[in-house]
Amino acid sequence: MLNALKDRHLSRKLGRRSLLFSAAYSIVLSTSLLGCGSNPPVSNSTTNSTTNTSKPADTKPTEASKSNTGSKKVIRIIRSRGLGGLAVLEKKGTLAKELEKIGYEVKWLEFAAGPQQLEAVLNANGLDIATTAAHPPVFAQAAGGSLVYLAASPTNGKSVSLLVPKDSPAKTIADLKGKKVAFQKASIGHYLAVRAFEDAGLTINDFESVFLPPADAVTALTQGKIDAWYIWEPFVTRAEIAGIGRVLTDGEKLQDVPNYISTNRKFYEENKEAIKALFEEVEKADAWVGANPKEAAELLTDVAKIEVPVLEKVHTKYEYGLRPITEDTIKSQERVAEFWFKYKLIPNKPNVREGFLKPEEYEYLLPKNVLALAKEKKS
Secondary structure, eight states: OHHHHHHHHHHHHHHHOOOSSTTTOOOOOOOOOOOOOSOOOOOOSEETTEEOOSOOOOOSOOTTTTOOSSSOEEEEEEOOTTOHHHHHHHHHTHHHHHHHTTTEEEEEEOOSSHHHHHHHHHTSSOOSBEEEOSHHHHHHHHTTOOEEEEEEEOOOGGGEEEEEOTTOOOOSGGGGTTSEEEEOTTSHHHHHHHHHHHHTTOOGGGSEEEEOOHHHHHHHHHTTSOSEEEEETTHHHHHHHHTSOEEEEESTTTOOSOEEEEEEHHHHHHOHHHHHHHHHHHHHHHHHHHHOHHHHHHHHHHHHTSOHHHHHHHHTTOOOSOBOOOHHHHHHHHHHHHHHHHTTOSSSOOOGGGGBOOHHHHHHHSOHHHHHHHHHHHO
């Protein structure tokens, strides 16, 4: 009971943090993640022929690395709020059973968004596996975080929408010129807001950025303190159901980079077998959700707090499954770094390659069907 209370306290504490890696820059800030096989490859912390010069991860032992005493190791994974394969694994207890076979205990934690996840993974020793959009990792790397990109997942731009108050007169993006638009700083919402205005022939200077975590943005939208909010599911659907917002547009045409599953380098080096097992299970669970959206909705309705028919519709906004890390993937992340550096929202343009592993390391971690996707693309 005491440990559970500590976990909840840590999650709430990190969720309230308003600075991400404040020593480097100020930032306020968000699917998928088992078989054991060959021995994991040994990493010398070089990636894709590039020397890793990023700062080392927090040297305090993680819960997972503390445990050579006979007790189970602990792997702390982000809770996915009732959506996708991770939510299914938590609800069914499948992942816990599989990881128990290799000496691990699973703990599920909840954070407001991707940036808070990476703060916990890289600086606060509060989380081991994060699932975020492409943007928080770049901000983390720019601040010197020793981040490792473990796998990619689909872009899923349709699941991120620009909400306006239900009675807003706005019909197009141009109608929001000069208005207050809220999002988590350095999140996918931030990126899509800028892209949406650019697509409409405007710039980032044509709207007032309001940096709010989701819980505060809901209140601000309800009270009329903001004119729009770029946010992801299930917040979009919940706002629609509550009658406080409607979708002006979504990010389907503008979201052009994948999402990522990441960790810190220390956790990766010490827990490769568990990460491999994790990916095997999440790939199975994602496949099940994609093929059975109604059953998934029935399973997760109490977690998502959305009625089954609506949650089933939400699930159809997503493409499921892990994606391999390829040279194209790395180049797309380099473009993300260039994008944010252009707008002077990161203090430097990080060498994002330092966070990617060698091809043979991905070959060990990722399921065979995921690796086959890269070969199909080449052919």
